[in-house]
Amino acid sequence: MxxxxxxxxxxxxxxxxxxxxxxxxxxxxxxxxxxxxxxxxxxxxxxxxxxxxxxxxxxxxxxxxxxxxxxxxxxxxxxxxxxxxxxxxxYQGQIGATVVLELTDSLLRSVDKASRNELQLRELYQIVETSQAFLLRYNPAGAVIVPKNQVDVAALASELHRLANLNGIEYVDDQSWQWK
Structure with a gap:
């Protein structure tokens, strides 16, 4: 995808x-x-x-x-x-920059104007779905952020569920989360 x-x-x-x-x-x-x-x-x-x-x-x-x-x-x-x-x-250099993300069965690739990253999906420990974004967390301090307002939410949620099951990643549906 x-x-x-x-x-x-x-x-x-x-x-x-x-x-x-x-x-x-x-x-x-x-x-x-x-x-x-x-x-x-x-x-x-x-x-x-x-x-x-x-x-x-x-x-x-x-x-x-x-x-x-x-x-x-x-x-x-x-x-x-x-x-x-x-x-x-x-994060000045990253705000507004286009990110291209590719998800395969075992790999996550992201490309933006500053970097190219490849991450094995098994390195993700959690995929979180909030009301505003999908957060693909690879350590407690790092995540790939995918804003929901710019993607096909249903297709991406389905794909992330499939990849989470395939790679043994915890999928957290936290759509009711609010900053308190």
């Missing part, structure tokens, strides 16, 4: 956020930050409660409640902004 498409910044962002949301390190880091900030405000509220400074106690108690409720939204925004900047800095 031959495919030709171009990757946009949003395609790279989609992959980066998907990989981050499935990374135990990133998950722990986000959770740890959330807990530390909330506990810091709770601790300050408690200290001012012990010192009978009611106004500061109420202030920090409200900050603790606000951070407990709103920190996940802030963290989501911060990570998205970080990855946008990372993509602008590191």
């Amino acid at each position: 031959h495919l030709s498409y171009s990757l946009q910044a949003d395609d790279f962002l989609h992959y980066q956020l998907y990989a981050a949301s499935h990374s135990p390190v990133v998950r722990r880091s986000r959770l740890r930050s959330w807990i530390i900030i909330t506990l810091a405000f709770v601790s300050l509220a408690y200290i001012f409660y012990q010192e009978h400074v009611t106004s500061l106690m109420v202030y920090f108690a409200l900050l603790a409640v606000a951070s407990a409720a709103l920190y996940p939204l802030y963290s989501r925004w911060r990570y998205k902004r970080h990855y946008r900047k990372h993509i602008e800095t590191n």
Whole structure:
């Protein structure tokens, strides 16, 4: 099967956020930050409660409640902004470039203006289908991104299912995934 498409910044962002949301390190880091900030405000509220400074106690108690409720939204925004900047800095030459992808029973070839790559399909450990793209993951930090809006989704999904079964690759249907 031959495919030709171009990757946009949003395609790279989609992959980066998907990989981050499935990374135990990133998950722990986000959770740890959330807990530390909330506990810091709770601790300050408690200290001012012990010192009978009611106004500061109420202030920090409200900050603790606000951070407990709103920190996940802030963290989501911060990570998205970080990855946008990372993509602008590191993927400039690849944004908008045409990628030609060839899939055979045992080989994946991709050609773009910067490189030619060949990958044995058995080196893929996972094929992920999200609502926006197919991600052919060959290690936790690397993947071939195929945006759904530029290919025949039904034909490609069928071919990827066949290749996953043929080569013993895990196929993950994660179309309900959203960045949280």
